[in-house]
Amino acid sequence: MRQSLWREVWILASLILIGWSLGALTGHPFLFPAIALLFYIALQLRQLYRLHQWLMSDKRAEPPDAAGPWGDVFNEVRKLVRAADRRAGELTDTLARFQSAAAAMPDAVVILTEEEEIEWANPPASILLGIDYPRDLGMRVANLLRDPDFADYLKRGDYADPVEIDSPANPESSVSLQIVPFGAQRKLVLARDNTRLHRLEQMRRSFIANVSHELRTPVTVLSGYIETMRDIEHIRPDDLKKHLATMHEQAARMQRLVDDLLMLSRLETAAPRQKEETVDVPALLAGLKEQAEVLSGDAGHRITLEVQPDLKLLGGRDELHSAFMNLIQNAVRYTPRGGAIGLRWISDADGARFSVSDTGDGIAPEHIPHLTERFYRVDTARSRASGGTGLGLSIVKHVLLRHHAHLDIQSQLGRGSTFTCVFPAMRVLHASNPRHQAGRG
Numbered sequence: 001m002r003q004s005l006w007r008e009v010w011i012l013a014s015l016i017l018i019g020w021s022l023g024a025l026t027g028h029p030f031l032f033p034a035i036a037l038l039f040y041i042a043l044q045l046r047q048l049y050r051l052h053q054w055l056m057s058d059k060r061a062e063p064p065d066a067a068g069p070w071g072d073v074f075n076e077v078r079k080l081v082r083a084a085d086r087r088a089g090e091l092t093d094t095l096a097r098f099q100s101a102a103a104a105m106p107d108a109v110v111i112l113t114e115e116e117e118i119e120w121a122n123p124p125a126s127i128l129l130g131i132d133y134p135r136d137l138g139m140r141v142a143n144l145l146r147d148p149d150f151a152d153y154l155k156r157g158d159y160a161d162p163v164e165i166d167s168p169a170n171p172e173s174s175v176s177l178q179i180v181p182f183g184a185q186r187k188l189v190l191a192r193d194n195t196r197l198h199r200l201e202q203m204r205r206s207f208i209a210n211v212s213h214e215l216r217t218p219v220t221v222l223s224g225y226i227e228t229m230r231d232i233e234h235i236r237p238d239d240l241k242k243h244l245a246t247m248h249e250q251a252a253r254m255q256r257l258v259d260d261l262l263m264l265s266r267l268e269t270a271a272p273r274q275k276e277e278t279v280d281v282p283a284l285l286a287g288l289k290e291q292a293e294v295l296s297g298d299a300g301h302r303i304t305l306e307v308q309p310d311l312k313l314l315g316g317r318d319e320l321h322s323a324f325m326n327l328i329q330n331a332v333r334y335t336p337r338g339g340a341i342g343l344r345w346i347s348d349a350d351g352a353r354f355s356v357s358d359t360g361d362g363i364a365p366e367h368i369p370h371l372t373e374r375f376y377r378v379d380t381a382r383s384r385a386s387g388g389t390g391l392g393l394s395i396v397k398h399v400l401l402r403h404h405a406h407l408d409i410q411s412q413l414g415r416g417s418t419f420t421c422v423f424p425a426m427r428v429l430h431a432s433n434p435r436h437q438a439g440r441g
């Protein structure tokens with residue numbers, strides 16, 4: 001650049017010198033230098049015009065050819081333009097990457113301007129918050145999310161914790177929403193679907209309420225009897241016996257509830273079994289049938305057992321005993337005197353099935369999907385009166401889950417019910433199929 005500048009100075013000086021010489025010869029010493037100067041200025045203006053035209057046009061085109069300092073200027077400007085282009089390209093790529101990452105997030109992301117207007121939102125924002133980008137571009141977020149808790153949160157300005165709101169797009173869903181301030185007064189709204197956690201929390205609360213409710217009656221009865229007996233000086237032996245029998249009944253009820261709760265908690269928290277036992281189901285059922293007859297007592301149920309003698313199962317003996325006993329106990333409880341109860345253990349193409357059929361009262365279809373929920377009963381008074389805790393079928397469900405099996409319930413009001421535990425083939429052992437047994441043993 002320096003060199004070409006010197007060259008330019010020489011050209012200008014030469015032009016003036018030639019003009020002055022011509023002027024001296026013709027008697028106009030200033031006219032020719034002035035013409036030479038004007039000619040030089042015109043040349044420079046032309047180059048300036050070309051630079052301007054090039055800058056105004058697509059700058060990716062090559063700059064015009066020029067010699068001297070103008071060539072250097074064109075080159076330098078071209079380098080600057082290319083560097084700026086590169087930086088803009090990199091920024092665009094980064095922005096595109098950020099946008100596609102934010103768009104792919106399962107959580108809702110909304111960017112707000114300083115005026116709390118929507119600048120950008122990803123697709124989940126439409127599902128979770130009902131904010132649709134670009135439709136809602138420029139809208140104030142407070143006008144779109146009209147939840148009073150959100151309005152308070154937005155106003156408060158303390159965004160350390162998230163706020164829980166019902167999803168405006170789906171009233172069934174609950175959303176945990178947090179504002180993250182960034183840059184100069186701008187805000188990022190992050191929201192995630194909290195429905196599952198919310199439901200779990202509701203289940204936990206209703207579980208505690210149910211357990212307290214179940215325990216309150218026996219505890220109240222027991223403490224009432226204890227107080228009465230403490231205040232009476234001389235109690236008749238007959239009365240004492242009666243009182244003790246009632247107290248025993250209530251204590252047994254609490255015991256059953258606590259046992260069932262512990263069983264459920266063990267089933268839920270226990271790790272999968274490391275080593276499966278080979279459970280001799282026919283022998284197990286023979287024992288359970290005898291217990292069912294004792295339970296039935298003078299109700300005189302006709303209890304039958306049909307088994308495939310060689311059919312065994314891989315699993316946990318105690319857990320299966322508990323699940324099968326719960327089903328049998330229910331059949332005895334909910335089948336009127338003299339009714340029939342059938343126990344069946346057979347294999348089929350898909351595996352094996354244990355079913356308990358009864359000719360009891362049956363269950364209305366709307367109750368069936370809820371029967372395995374904790375404390376769900378069709379008739380609470382009847383269940384309690386017959387010693388039920390409302391946890392039996394829940395225990396059955398969890399035991400079956402741990403055996404990759406499921407419970408099938410068929411029932412008709414007034415005709416009876418069949419509860420079937422369906423086990424997959426991978427758990428079934430036939431005497432005729434020792435290879436299978438060896439494989440899992």
Ligand code: ADP
Nearest residue numbers: 330331334377378379383388389390391392393
């Ligand atoms: P519970 O201790 O009350 O028997 P379960 O969880 O075992 O609790 O059963 C839940 C409810 O399902 C019972 O309260 C009862 O209403 C209904 N139920 C279960 N088994 C039968 C059956 N064999 N016949 C009719 N109803 C049944």
